[in-house]
Amino acid sequence: MPGFLTRWLRHGPPRATEDREFEPGKLPRHVAIIMDGNGRWARKRGLPRVAGHRAGVESLRDIVRACVDWGIAILTVYAFSTENWKRPQEEVEALMNLLVEYLRRELPELKKEGVQVRAIGRLEALPLPAQQELARARRETAGNNRLILNLALNYGGRAELVDACRHIAREVLAGKLRPEDIDETVLKGALYTGDLPDPDLLIRPSGEMRLSNFLLWQLAYTELWVTDVYWPDFRRENLRQALLAYQQRERRFGGLKI
Ligand code: FPP
Numbered sequence: 001m002p003g004f005l006t007r008w009l010r011h012g013p014p015r016a017t018e019d020r021e022f023e024p025g026k027l028p029r030h031v032a033i034i035m036d037g038n039g040r041w042a043r044k045r046g047l048p049r050v051a052g053h054r055a056g057v058e059s060l061r062d063i064v065r066a067c068v069d070w071g072i073a074i075l076t077v078y079a080f081s082t083e084n085w086k087r088p089q090e091e092v093e094a095l096m097n098l099l100v101e102y103l104r105r106e107l108p109e110l111k112k113e114g115v116q117v118r119a120i121g122r123l124e125a126l127p128l129p130a131q132q133e134l135a136r137a138r139r140e141t142a143g144n145n146r147l148i149l150n151l152a153l154n155y156g157g158r159a160e161l162v163d164a165c166r167h168i169a170r171e172v173l174a175g176k177l178r179p180e181d182i183d184e185t186v187l188k189g190a191l192y193t194g195d196l197p198d199p200d201l202l203i204r205p206s207g208e209m210r211l212s213n214f215l216l217w218q219l220a221y222t223e224l225w226v227t228d229v230y231w232p233d234f235r236r237e238n239l240r241q242a243l244l245a246y247q248q249r250e251r252r253f254g255g256l257k258i
Helices: 003-011 037-045 049-070 089-112 128-141 157-173 184-189 236-248
Strands: 028-035 074-082 116-118 147-155 201-203 225-226
Touching: 037 049, 049 074, 049 089, 049 128, 049 147, 074 089, 089 116, 089 128, 089 147, 116 128, 128 147, 147 157, 157 184, 201 236, 225 236
Parallel strands: 028 074, 028 201, 074 147, 116 147, 201 225
Antiparallel strands: none
């Protein structure tokens, strides 16, 4: 039975009708987002930075729903980087509390929507309540297959490559792998995202033109889409613009158009 029909029977018709605009079969499988601009959004309104992060959670809720509605398979969002610990303790604590609050509040809805929660990064360094809520969300959504929501937490692209190298080195030391067998497939498999396809589309709100240590290996051939809109203002309509722009791109992966 086609996936579309299975989804329809299991979850009912798509909520949105706008999806007719998308070219069938040309949507990205994996979308990655750098959720940036929360601080500037708050400053513009004379609010504390934390208010921007709180508003950013609402954008995340909206975008998760849109991804479910439009049949995106994987959404990876940059929620906390290995460098974000340098922020004032108050802000770090607020972000960790928001994560716990988000997971507690959204879990029933995420389960209902068929979302599988995952996380990538050095998770063992997160505060215990965050680790516990993440573990619960991952456990309780492990069987879902409508959308993988992949939260990058205490994530850094360079740290990920270091961790992958350590993992491979241990395999070599254990005699399970020969150095000459290490190739791109082995390295890819040792990344936190080892079993996921690379992102097809990277969205960067707030106008910044950099990768900020996000998915350095995985983004090698990803299409980039940047908007000046701050993340707390980024909603389903903005995602639609990004997806429509993506459909106009010609992906060649270093080859020639055939
Ligand atoms: C970058 O904006 C954003 C972050 C460091 C945090 C992103 C977190 C959220 C959207 C909410 C929490 C996430 C979950 C999963 C509950 P910035 O503060 O650097 O913005 P600025 O560049 O304008 O200062």
